[in-house]
Amino acid sequence: MVVSRRKSVGLFIALSAGLISVILLLYVGWVVLSWRTGILLFLGVLLLALLITGVILNTFFLVREIRRNEQHDAFINAVTHELKTPVASIRLYLQTLQTRSVNEAKRKEFYGIMLEDSDRLLATIEQILRTGRIGSARGKPIFTPIDLRGVVEDCVARARTLHQLPAESLAYVPGPAVTILADLDELQAAISNLIDNAVKYSGAEMRITVETAATGGDHVLVRVHDQGAGIPKTELKQIFKRFHRVPGLAATRIPGTGLGLYIVRSVAKRHGGRAWAESEGPGHGSTFVLELPVVR
Numbered sequence: 001m002v003v004s005r006r007k008s009v010g011l012f013i014a015l016s017a018g019l020i021s022v023i024l025l026l027y028v029g030w031v032v033l034s035w036r037t038g039i040l041l042f043l044g045v046l047l048l049a050l051l052i053t054g055v056i057l058n059t060f061f062l063v064r065e066i067r068r069n070e071q072h073d074a075f076i077n078a079v080t081h082e083l084k085t086p087v088a089s090i091r092l093y094l095q096t097l098q099t100r101s102v103n104e105a106k107r108k109e110f111y112g113i114m115l116e117d118s119d120r121l122l123a124t125i126e127q128i129l130r131t132g133r134i135g136s137a138r139g140k141p142i143f144t145p146i147d148l149r150g151v152v153e154d155c156v157a158r159a160r161t162l163h164q165l166p167a168e169s170l171a172y173v174p175g176p177a178v179t180i181l182a183d184l185d186e187l188q189a190a191i192s193n194l195i196d197n198a199v200k201y202s203g204a205e206m207r208i209t210v211e212t213a214a215t216g217g218d219h220v221l222v223r224v225h226d227q228g229a230g231i232p233k234t235e236l237k238q239i240f241k242r243f244h245r246v247p248g249l250a251a252t253r254i255p256g257t258g259l260g261l262y263i264v265r266s267v268a269k270r271h272g273g274r275a276w277a278e279s280e281g282p283g284h285g286s287t288f289v290l291e292l293p294v295v296r
């Protein structure tokens with residue numbers, strides 16, 4: 001599907017480029033034939049400019065439309081998979097509990113798995129709803145003065161409990177005290193997304209550091225550093241796009257919708273800040289940075 005769309009984008013671009021060449025050829029011929037008649041020449045140039053603008057605009061809108069369709073497909077694929085898998089798993093365990101006699105230990109294990117699956121389901125639904133809120137004009141952030149160090153500390157504590165991690169696996173290094181104007185819910189979502197990703201893409205050897213630091217200017221940084229999967233240089237910008245996941249084994253085996261980093265970047269922008277990723281490539285870990293303006 002995606003390949004055939006890519007082909008048709010290429011085809012439309014080639015077609016437009018061909019048309020523009022034909023128009024230019026006609027124009028050059030026409031100028032040569034009527035170089036003496038100035039008015040005609042002027043009208044001809046105008047007409048030509050209009051025609052070329054039309055063809056370029058047409059190509060632009062066509063390509064944009066095809067890209068939107070591609071995104072729509074990616075959304076359906078990623079989200080349906082993420083919604084269907086946990087529901088299917090819960091259903092299977094419920095059926096087993098209903099049809100077979102299971103001992104107490106197994107029963108407890110099944111309940112645990114079903115709880116994890118329902119958490120995963122809730123997290124996916126929350127990501128989808130948040131993406132909708134952030135993208136709509138109505139969902140404006142509610143800014144209040146916030147102690148950044150406290151919020152980051154809360155997010156680290158939440159992640160330690162959620163993923164059952166010791167402090168050595170997920171360390172917190174607070175910088176100087178700083179107050180920012182932010183929407184608490186959005187800020188927590190962005191920081192938690194970065195920490196959850198660091199956990200998700202770290203593998204068994206988990207060494208994650210979360211720190212806050214001043215830039216020396218009017219901004220403060222939240223840095224989440226992991227020694228996990230790493231990111232190819234060509235993907236460092238792409239991963240912040242909606243539904244984009246780094247292609248390859250890691251992305252297909254690790255569950256996700258490709259919405260987390262889109263949320264992080266949108267939250268950063270809504271707060272007048274930035275978000276970016278740094279990595280020396282696959283296998284070399286990654287650092288995600290959230291830069292936000294401070295209140296003086």
Ligand code: ADP
Pocket residue numbers: 193197198201226228229230231239244245246247251255256257258259260261262285286
């Ligand atoms: P998801 O994790 O649901 O796929 P995200 O938007 O949070 O979606 O991340 C987009 C992609 O960026 C991921 O699929 C993954 O390929 C890559 N990525 C994000 N965080 C990390 C990380 N800490 N280490 C390596 N790759 C990462």
